[in-house]
Amino acid sequence: MKIYLDGKFVDEADAKISVFDHGLLYGDGVFEGIRLYGGNVFRLEEHLERLEYSAKAILLKIPLNRKELAEATCETCRQNGLKDAYIRLVVTRGVGDLGLAPWLCPKPSLFIIASKISLYPPEHYEKGLSIVTVPTRRINPAALPSTVKSLNYLNNILGKIEARQFGALEAIMLNDQGYIAECTADNIFIVHQGEIITPAASQGALRGITRGAIFDVAKELGVPLREADLTRYDVWCADECFLTGTGAEVVPVVKLDGREIGTGHPGPITQQVLASFRRRVLVEGARI
Incomplete structure (x- = not known):
């Protein structure tokens, strides 16, 4: 599986973030769950708009603009040869110290996973x-x-x-x-x-x-x-x-x-x- 991580596609085993990332330490970040159906990313624009609004509300700057986010999302599916999938797009506050202060996290991190999900039996x-x-x-x-x-x-x-x-x-x-x-x-x-x-x-x-x-x-x-x-x-x-x-x-x-x-x-x-x-x-x- 290929994961989009901060501008690059890496193997699943190499998709790593720091233990000092505030997304891990404090849940400081935002995400979207998106579906791919038959090669169609359902309501992608609506998902990316909501992601932007969530980020704005917590004063988190997303590293990519909406067009770039859309392309990265679609390319993640292509890299994995998927036509039907669940996509998880995550933006974390990034690496900081052990305090809460988000302004001490200079660079947000962004990753995209495209895989499968099944919440309930058929x-x-x-x-x-x-x-x-x-x-x-x-x-x-x-x-x-x-x-x-x-x-x-x-x-x-x-x-x-x-x-x-x-x-x-x-x-x-x-x-x-x-x-x-x-x-x-x-x-x-x-x-x-x-x-x-x-x-x-x-x-x-x-x-x-x-x-x-x-x-x-x-x-x-x-x-x-x-x-x-x-x-x-x-x-x-x-x-x-x-x-x-x-x-x-x-x-x-x-x-x-x-x-x-x-x-x-x-x-x-x-x-x-x-x-x-x-x-x-x-x-x-x-x-x-």
């Missing part, structure tokens, strides 16, 4: 997931904006650990007001009386690229979609539920906290959304 896309609500709350956006896709994912990891302890592959995380923010690695949508509903970013949800694609899918299908405050009750009593994310794509949910959602099977609107999404990923984005 059968769950047909039969649906059973998920739980975990005790760990999503960090308040006033403390750490969820719109910054930073390298510090400990909040999400704690939720993922608790999900596993409860025997689930994914979990809902509430915010400090008790409203649903998102799942540990995915955005959440419900379907109620023919309408698709999802939490707003202000409740702690990441503005996911796949989440944004679902807004376009809903418009195409003629299904109303809105953002609203959601509680666990709303999911328990929903007709359908599904999760979205770059890694997860679109996956149905059929049970929350031991309660069946709707019929206990993936619903018709979820299936329409999934089919439309799978068509879009092959044409929206950049060809490698």
Whole structure:
């Protein structure tokens, strides 16, 4: 495997960063997870824009401009002979001392990995997931904006650990007001009386690229979609539920906290959304 690392393509075994890199020491950096489908990098421009916004929010200068980033991302896929892949683009603060000060890190580091990912077994896309609500709350956006896709994912990891302890592959995380923010690695949508509903970013949800694609899918299908405050009750009593994310794509949910959602099977609107999404990923984005 070839890794893009600070302007060069190196073998996987040689792709190394310093132990003094603040991305490693403090989670000081930003990243994007991007998908390649049939030689098409899905919504690459949107991903690179979000990366730039995340970097701007933490005063981190990305070493490449957007055109250069796009080319480096596509070339990483070409170097590895990939047509379908998961791409991880990371910008770290770079090497500094053992203190927190980011201004003592003179040169950011950038690397790109193109490989495979499988968050959930294939059968769950047909039969649906059973998920739980975990005790760990999503960090308040006033403390750490969820719109910054930073390298510090400990909040999400704690939720993922608790999900596993409860025997689930994914979990809902509430915010400090008790409203649903998102799942540990995915955005959440419900379907109620023919309408698709999802939490707003202000409740702690990441503005996911796949989440944004679902807004376009809903418009195409003629299904109303809105953002609203959601509680666990709303999911328990929903007709359908599904999760979205770059890694997860679109996956149905059929049970929350031991309660069946709707019929206990993936619903018709979820299936329409999934089919439309799978068509879009092959044409929206950049060809490698």
